[in-house]
Amino acid sequence: MDVQSISELDPAERRALFERDAGLEEIRDDVAEIVHRVREEGDVALREYCRKFDDVEVGNFDITDEAERAYESIDDDVREAIETAADNIREFHEHQVREDWSYETEGRELGRRFYPLDSAGVYAPGGTAAYPSSALMGIVPATVAGVDHVVAVTPPAEQINPVTLAAIHAGGADAVYQVGGAQAISAMAYGTESIDSVDVIVGPGNRWVTAAKAEVRGDVKIDMLAGPSEVLVLADGTADPERLGAEMIAQAEHDPHAAVVTVTDDVDLAEAVVEEIDAQTGDRDREDIIREALANEASGVFVARSMSEAALFADQFAPEHIYVEADDEDALLDRIENYGSAFLGPHSPVAAGDYASGTNHVLPTDAQARLASGLSVDTFVRSATVQRLSEDGLAELRETITTLADREGLEAHAHSVDVRFDE
Ligand SMILES: NC(=O)c1ccc[n+]([C@@H]2O[C@H](COP(=O)([O-])OP(=O)(O)OC[C@H]3O[C@@H](n4cnc5c(N)ncnc54)[C@H](O)[C@@H]3O)[C@@H](O)[C@H]2O)c1
Numbered sequence: 115m116d117v118q119s120i121s122e123l124d125p126a127e128r129r130a131l132f133e134r135d136a137g138l139e140e141i142r143d144d145v146a147e148i149v150h151r152v153r154e155e156g157d158v159a160l161r162e163y164c165r166k167f168d169d170v171e172v173g174n175f176d177i178t179d180e181a182e183r184a185y186e187s188i189d190d191d192v193r194e195a196i197e198t199a200a201d202n203i204r205e206f207h208e209h210q211v212r213e214d215w216s217y218e219t220e221g222r223e224l225g226r227r228f229y230p231l232d233s234a235g236v237y238a239p240g241g242t243a244a245y246p247s248s249a250l251m252g253i254v255p256a257t258v259a260g261v262d263h264v265v266a267v268t269p270p271a272e273q274i275n276p277v278t279l280a281a282i283h284a285g286g287a288d289a290v291y292q293v294g295g296a297q298a299i300s301a302m303a304y305g306t307e308s309i310d311s312v313d314v315i316v317g318p319g320n321r322w323v324t325a326a327k328a329e330v331r332g333d334v335k336i337d338m339l340a341g342p343s344e345v346l347v348l349a350d351g352t353a354d355p356e357r358l359g360a361e362m363i364a365q366a367e368h369d370p371h372a373a374v375v376t377v378t379d380d381v382d383l384a385e386a387v388v389e390e391i392d393a394q395t396g397d398r399d400r401e402d403i404i405r406e407a408l409a410n411e412a413s414g415v416f417v418a419r420s421m422s423e424a425a426l427f428a429d430q431f432a433p434e435h436i437y438v439e440a441d442d443e444d445a446l447l448d449r450i451e452n453y454g455s456a457f458l459g460p461h462s463p464v465a466a467g468d469y470a471s472g473t474n475h476v477l478p479t480d481a482q483a484r485l486a487s488g489l490s491v492d493t494f495v496r497s498a499t500v501q502r503l504s505e506d507g508l509a510e511l512r513e514t515i516t517t518l519a520d521r522e523g524l525e526a527h528a529h530s531v532d533v534r535f536d537e
């Protein structure tokens with residue numbers, strides 16, 4: 115990896131960085147067929163896809179009891195870690211719960227009330243790696259929001275990862291099913307003989323999972339299209355290159371398509387980060403994946419002419435995670451609005467939020483942070499407005515309403531107001 119200067123990036127290089135592509139388009143037709151077949155054929159199609167993609171002959175999809183047994187039999191230290199993470203996630207998300215509110219003005223009492231959705235489906239990935247932490251990130255906020263029925267799905271396997279199952283149970287899922295990929299998303303969207311449909315589907319997954327969420331969106335609510343992990347490291351000359359390299363490598367180990375970037379105004383620091391990455395990568399278990407991620411066109415170490423230019427670059431990149439290490443981290447973050455989750459200062463590695471500090475790690479990727487927010491209690495809630503007008507309050511508005519109704523040619527609307535006044 116070489117240090118690149120921001121000012122020398124050509125338009126194609128800028129596009130690769132700022133318009134990252136999740137690669138969903140090329141599998142769209144295949145995914146549409148899976149979704150359609152599960153919708154039409156139910157469990158029969160689910161079983162066929164489990165055989166085809168997971169190489170597992172599934173008998174009973176329901177593994178709720180197995181999840182409880184896994185929770186009871188895992189090592190104490192793992193159970194404790196799950197419970198600590200779950201407690202912190204619960205606490206952070208409890209701060210997000212909205213109170214109903216109302217106010218009165220000129221004879222009008224106006225308010226907003228919040229209601230949890232009835233049911234939610236949480237995808238817990240489980241193909242090439244196990245993600246118990248992602249199970250908690252979906253299930254815990256749903257329970258905090260007050261969702262009545264929370265379902266979790268995870269891919270079938272000879273032996274499903276017991277820590278994932280334990281986390282699903284600890285999070286508070288009411289039912290657990292062994293099914294993965296696009297077929298799992300379709301099952302939760304439309305229901306099958308074994309799996310009830312839900313109101314909202316959340317959770318990260320691979321391209322098939324994500325493309326299926328795009329396919330069912332509209333028929334069911336989804337959280338977002340979360341793709342491969344991303345981190346942008348924003349640092350000035352006071353930062354420590356060893357930590358910055360470790361941040362990039364940590365997110366790179368998720369996926370060959372992960373996007374990992376450092377941007378700084380200090381050439382010496384940039385070169386030291388590249389050296390650190392070279393030095394640390396060989397020691398990592400998932401070295402091959404890390405090398406692929408570091409080599410992809412959305413990754414790199416960049417030098418800006420000033421920290422203002424570096425901050426602008428970060429804002430345009432709109433990363434899933436931003437890690438800031440600088441003399442004044444708050445001042446830098448104040449210049450940026452487009453990011454999923456920020457980690458400030460030398461003691462705030464992204465791994466803290468990935469697992470245990472309490473914030474959610476299901477976040478917008480592929481520059482979606484410009485438009486979308488991470489998974490939160492809001493994902494599981496809908497709102498409605500409520501009003502009561504006094505006689506004087508309606509009289510005050512009478513002319514405004516009837517004038518606009520007349521101009522819309524909706525005379526009956528005007529009449530519905532006038533009829534309330536004796537003339
Ligand atoms: N952004 C986040 O918050 C976050 C968190 C954790 C994991 N992730 C991502 O989740 C993903 C997990 O991926 P994974 O594959 O390990 O597990 P997964 O559970 O997402 O996918 C496994 C399923 O994919 C399906 N599948 C595999 N190959 C297929 C094919 N050729 N055609 C159709 N379906 C196929 C199978 O049905 C299998 O059950 C990774 O990309 C990881 O980076 C993201």
Ligand SMILES: N[C@H](CO)Cc1c[nH]c[nH+]1
Nearest residue numbers: 245247248343344468475
């Ligand atoms: N960094 C991932 C989100 O991009 C979440 C995760 C799960 N486990 C470890 N990390």
Ligand SMILES: [Zn+2]
Nearest residue numbers: 343365368468
């Ligand atoms: Zn991670």
